[in-house]
Amino acid sequence: MATTANNINSSKAKIVHGDSGYVLEDVPHLSDYIFDLPTYSNPLQDNPAYSAVRQYFVHVDDSVPQRIVVHKSGPRGVHFRRAGPRQRVYFQSDEVHACIVTCGGLCPGLNTVIRELVCGLYNMYGVKKVLGIEGGYRGFYSKNTIPLTPKFVNDIHKRGGTVIGSSRGGHDTSKIVDSIQDRGINQVYIIGGDGTQKGAAAIYEEVRRRGLKVAVVGIPKTIDNDIPIIDKTFGFDTAVEEAQRAINAAHVESESMENGIGLVKLMGRYCGFIAMYATLASRDVDCCLIPESPFYLEGPGGLYEYIARCLKDNGHMVIVIAEGAGQELLSGSLDSNKQDASGNKLLQDVGLWISQKIKDHFSKEHKMTINLKYIDPTYMIRAIPSNASDNVYCTLLAQSAVHGAMAGYTGYTSGLVNGRQTYIPFYRITEKQNKVGIADRMWARLLSSTNQPSFLTAKDVNEEDTTNDTSELNNKTEDETPNSYSDPPQLEHTHFKL
Numbered sequence: 001m002a003t004t005a006n007n008i009n010s011s012k013a014k015i016v017h018g019d020s021g022y023v024l025e026d027v028p029h030l031s032d033y034i035f036d037l038p039t040y041s042n043p044l045q046d047n048p049a050y051s052a053v054r055q056y057f058v059h060v061d062d063s064v065p066q067r068i069v070v071h072k073s074g075p076r077g078v079h080f081r082r083a084g085p086r087q088r089v090y091f092q093s094d095e096v097h098a099c100i101v102t103c104g105g106l107c108p109g110l111n112t113v114i115r116e117l118v119c120g121l122y123n124m125y126g127v128k129k130v131l132g133i134e135g136g137y138r139g140f141y142s143k144n145t146i147p148l149t150p151k152f153v154n155d156i157h158k159r160g161g162t163v164i165g166s167s168r169g170g171h172d173t174s175k176i177v178d179s180i181q182d183r184g185i186n187q188v189y190i191i192g193g194d195g196t197q198k199g200a201a202a203i204y205e206e207v208r209r210r211g212l213k214v215a216v217v218g219i220p221k222t223i224d225n226d227i228p229i230i231d232k233t234f235g236f237d238t239a240v241e242e243a244q245r246a247i248n249a250a251h252v253e254s255e256s257m258e259n260g261i262g263l264v265k266l267m268g269r270y271c272g273f274i275a276m277y278a279t280l281a282s283r284d285v286d287c288c289l290i291p292e293s294p295f296y297l298e299g300p301g302g303l304y305e306y307i308a309r310c311l312k313d314n315g316h317m318v319i320v321i322a323e324g325a326g327q328e329l330l331s332g333s334l335d336s337n338k339q340d341a342s343g344n345k346l347l348q349d350v351g352l353w354i355s356q357k358i359k360d361h362f363s364k365e366h367k368m369t370i371n372l373k374y375i376d377p378t379y380m381i382r383a384i385p386s387n388a389s390d391n392v393y394c395t396l397l398a399q400s401a402v403h404g405a406m407a408g409y410t411g412y413t414s415g416l417v418n419g420r421q422t423y424i425p426f427y428r429i430t431e432k433q434n435k436v437g438i439a440d441r442m443w444a445r446l447l448s449s450t451n452q453p454s455f456l457t458a459k460d461v462n463e464e465d466t467t468n469d470t471s472e473l474n475n476k477t478e479d480e481t482p483n484s485y486s487d488p489p490q491l492e493h494t495h496f497k498l
């Protein structure tokens with residue numbers, strides 16, 4: 001019988017220091033707070049699909065650097081534990097009772113992740129009890145569960161949405177953990193965005209406080225791509241690809257009319273990744289507006305002046321705007337304090353607003369009739385099945401998540417860092433949102449591709465440099481300040497030579 005540690009309430013960050021400035025930001029393990037847990041040999045070693053693979057098991061010391069651009073004299077910097085199967089596991093196959101929940105907005109690939117979690121548990125580890133929690137967090141205590149088998153999930157990856165449903169709001173930590181305990185669930189797979197991962201961290205803390213042998217695992221999901229540390233979220237590529245169809249339509253419409261303007265609004269509540277990548281991919285876009293880069297309409301260097309120039313030079317133009325862009329310009333005109341059930345700010349429709357502003361300006365100031373076509377493919381880019389590369393990505397994420405839980409790790413998000421699967425502690429995922437760095441090279445590439453004005457003065461760029469920690473926020477670009485590292489709260493430093 002395993003015994004529980006006295007310090008079950010202490011969920012301090014596990015930081016391990018090594019030579020030459022090496023830092024491992026490790027993830028919690030069930031054995032941190034439950035002592036004497038029995039271990040078992042990993043059933044994968046008898047699995048014909050894996051037994052032939054040399055070095056199939058991940059070495060206990062394998063870790064992945066957060067930053068791969070380094071200077072010769074710089075410290076080795078922060079690393080995360082490499083994901084993958086371990087030789088010893090902390091659950092027997094018939095002991096595992098797993099559940100899967102999806103929360104927040106839809107995203108291409110949700111069903112693929114569900115499918116691969118179920119198939120990974122069944123086929124790799126011989127687990128037979130997997131439950132789907134219906135309708136997001138609130139489903140733990142107010143809805144039915146759905147038994148998930150490989151047969152049930154067989155072709156769900158071909159469909160958009162999530163077969164187990166999702167919701168916003170309704171996170172009640174103690175009711176959720178009561179439900180986990182009552183049902184005898186011991187592996188919880190939670191798929192969702194920044195809000196969901198915060199909820200997962202709260203569940204992990206409560207599970208640990210109660211001393212339960214329950215692995216709590218997050219899988220990052222959001223088409224906005226606003227989750228820090230990881231290379232990108234699944235479904236993002238699919239969304240960018242689907243956005244091309246709307247941009248193409250906007251281009252065809254605008255090209256075919258005198259003074260044609262095609263305006264496309266894309267998702268991105270707080271960040272402009274979808275708009276930026278869709279613009280870079282398309283080449284038909286003349287102006288991309290994102291929340292991180294404030295813009296203005298009137299006067300020299302403003303949007304109206306740029307539109308007038310594009311129409312004069314080319315006769316038409318295409319504008320892509322992220323839904324969160326320019327909200328500060330609209331906020332005076334409408335009630336800006338509304339929130340959704342999760343507490344996310346409800347945005348004004350910047351697409352409709354800017355369409356009207358442009359039409360009014362050109363009819364009044366230039367006595368010109370503008371042919372403006374506003375295309376809003378908002379939900380179309382996220383309600384579709386994932387494309388081929390996202391499907392592969394979802395499979396790797398799900399399998400990594402399963403390997404970690406079986407190996408006894410908990411309190412982590414499974415994520416891709418510099419092309420390698422890793423386990424990242426929840427606090428690193430939830431501490432900030434990822435944003436486009438407008439002082440970074442990727443945004444500069446976009447500006448040089450569209451030739452649009454930056455709408456910025458040198459002073460704005462300097463301020464952005466100091467207020468926005470771009471070294472952290474832009475792990476997705478090559479423009480990183482190598483190995484800068486600031487300690488998270490509550491550190492437990494273990495000096496350790498590796």
Ligand SMILES: Nc1ncnc2c1ncn2[C@@H]1O[C@H](COP(=O)(O)OP(=O)(O)OP(=O)(O)O)[C@@H](O)[C@H]1O
Pocket residue numbers: 103104105106136137138167168169170171192193194195196197198199200202221222223224341342344
């Ligand atoms: N700080 C928090 N603590 C606990 N639960 C939270 C927290 N923030 C959000 N949640 C819960 O997480 C779930 C999803 O949150 P939210 O609606 O913000 O979506 P998300 O996970 O951020 O995904 P996306 O932004 O891609 O739609 C909701 O059920 C919400 O109640």
Ligand SMILES: O=P(O)(O)OC[C@H]1O[C@](O)(CO)[C@@H](O)[C@@H]1O
Pocket residue numbers: 105106193222223224267268269323340382
């Ligand atoms: O209308 P819903 O379902 O709340 O979702 C809209 C939001 O979800 C997201 O896709 C992800 O957070 C945002 O870009 C968007 O504002």
Ligand SMILES: [Mg+2]
Pocket residue numbers: 104193194195222
């Ligand atoms: Mg979110």
